[in-house]
Amino acid sequence: MMDFSAILPALPGLWDGMLLTLQLMVMGVLGGVILGTALAMLRLSHNKWLANAAATYVNYFRSIPLLLVITWFYFAVPFILRWITGEDTPIGAFSSCLVAFIMFEAAYFCEIVRAGIQAIAKGQMGAAQALGMNYPQSMRLIILPQAFRKMTPLLLQQSIILFQDTSLVYTVGLMDFLNASRSRGDIIGQSHEFLIFAGLVYFTVSFAASLLVKHLQRRLAV
Template sequence: MDFSAIIPALPGMWEGMAMTLKLLVLGVVGGVALGTVLALMRLSHNPLLSRVAGAYVNYFRSIPLLLVITWFYFAVPFVLRWLTGEDMPIGAFTSCLVAFMMFEAAYFCEIVRAGIQSIPKGQMGAAYALGMNYGQVMRLIILPQAFRKMTPLLLQQSIILFQDTSLVYAVGLMDFLNAARSRGDIIGQPHEFLIFAGLVYFTISFSASLLVKRLQKRLTV
């Protein structure tokens, strides 16, 4: 084992890590936003909205993420061509980002729904008594408290997404793992680079998990 070739290759691998973090941040933001909408739909008294959101969540939680990534990679350009009648090239990054947002939204939806249901119903009744409408109650009272309670779970799911970003190798996107693997193949030291990549993933994920546990204890208190 010779790890000396890793240091000169760090700038190239850092570009891959930047791609991984970009996918992570945008995927979490989009997933939480869409997941919040889905959670409100699931909690709605409208049976149509509730069933549509439930079907969405059940579907995406029942299929592997790799399938979603490859499906969106081929489906997004086809759908845009069907809607616009023109060929609109969509890169691997955009298709992967859409796949992450829609897939993770199913999991964030359940986290947000559980957070909303954990708030005592008496608070909503008191807000209605003060003359607030449903949107004001959710925006000013329920969601701020719910997000505080579910922050550790949201962060834990974000750690899982950070690990899952390595699946973008299927469509040729150069994330951190793919960058490390390709440079190891070029130099002729694939094992050393894969071991290094594994250590980086472990260090980041384990450190983030410890921070989430500390945050959970602090929020609980």
């Protein structure tokens, strides 16, 4: 017989884990969108070297598992920094995971942003240039605002995926929500109850966010 009574007293500790999960997700999304937008601009560049370099980045990170990226940054980056600087430069588990999320998600956000930009009618750019705007001004003031409006549901959907993927930080010892739930359950001998509770929380948050995405899709379609 399962007993979920121990979950309520453990909520403060679990909430700390959820805050870390949300912090990683929000910062990873913001950094990923910024880097992904820059990569999208490079992919759309008429300079073949820049376009090919961005395409190589995107194809590489979309071809390897996120778990590998997390462990690589956690173990390899301090080694590389020590080789460059000659000193130990620990970046910590949180920072390594954040950098891994940003660089990994940027590859996916890049494709979303690129598709959003290409969905804007070419006449918009011509109209902006007719008003005397240069290319950066046209993109910043005319094209990107319209593109981001169209791709908001896709950006949110990818953010939901990142929210779920943050559970992979257990590999480097970060106490995110899932790891905090698992550890608490192991300590008091109720691992099944705490893992079931964690699963319900992830499902509730992801399902609610998915409903929001569908609502936005209907509104933007109108």
